[in-house]
Amino acid sequence: MSGSPPAGSQQQGAVPNPGSPGPSSPTAGNSGSSVLVHVAGAVVHPGVVELPSGSRVYQAIAAAGGELPEAAADAVNLAAVLQDGEQLFIRTKDQAAAVPGPGAQSGAAGAAGPPPGGAVIGPTAGTIVDLNTAGLAELMTLPRVGPVLAQRILDFRRQHxxxxxxxxxxxxxxxGPKLLASLLPLLRV
Structure with a gap:
């Protein structure tokens, strides 16, 4: 992601100019549907960005000016679809190295699964995930929570x-009981 063109990137708290589309996406003004994402961590311009619905992580990073040289963007699923209201936290290489491996992934994450330490989106070490507001990507930052299990949590929340x-x-x-016990210290409602 380093070296992404700054065209269409936004400064902290900026809202895109409908007259200047990003390099690979339509403008939020054209679709009528957009998402607000808080991009934080090792990016050039951390802050809230507005992107078209269906935008991907790589587009949010580009909208925040790209990642810093010390970013561990290779540990992020750049193709993950963003959810409105989520926080995308790009860790530094040191922060990513400090995250323990996920062990066995929950759900059917597939052979590729999330990168070691889970997706590098969402909370840093010591940060608590709000179970009632977290999006898919943020839930996947929890240990042993892959995309399938994170989606089940979101579906359960929508239904109940x-x-x-x-x-x-x-x-x-x-x-199950073991996974729940390991997650409780990392969650709030």
């Missing part, structure tokens, strides 16, 4: 409403 307690996560198919 917000979680009253983090312990209610045990009702989601694929989350």
């Amino acid at each position: 409403g917000t979680f009253a307690t983090a312990q209610e996560l045990d009702a989601v198919d694929g989350i």
Whole structure:
């Protein structure tokens, strides 16, 4: 991602100019549907960016001016679809190295699965994930939570409403007692 053209990139808190589309995406003004994403961490211009619905992680990074030289962007799923209201946190190489490996992935992540340490989107070490507001990418930052399990959590939340307690996560198919116990310290509602 380094060296991405700055065309269409936005400064902190900036909203795109409908007259200047990004290098590979339509403008938010044309589609009528957009997402707001907080891009933070090792990027040139951290802040909130507005992108067309269906935009990918690589487009959000470009909209934030690209990653810094110390960014671990190779550990991010650049093709992940962004959700409105999520935070995309690009860790530094040092931060990514400090994240333990995920072990066995939950769900059917497939052979490729998320990169070591899970997707490098969302909270840094010590940050708590809000179970009621986290998007797919942020849920995938949790240990042993791959794309399938993260989607099950989102589907459960849509069907049953917000979680009253983090312990209610045990009702989601694929989350057993051991996984729940390891996730509880990382969650809030």
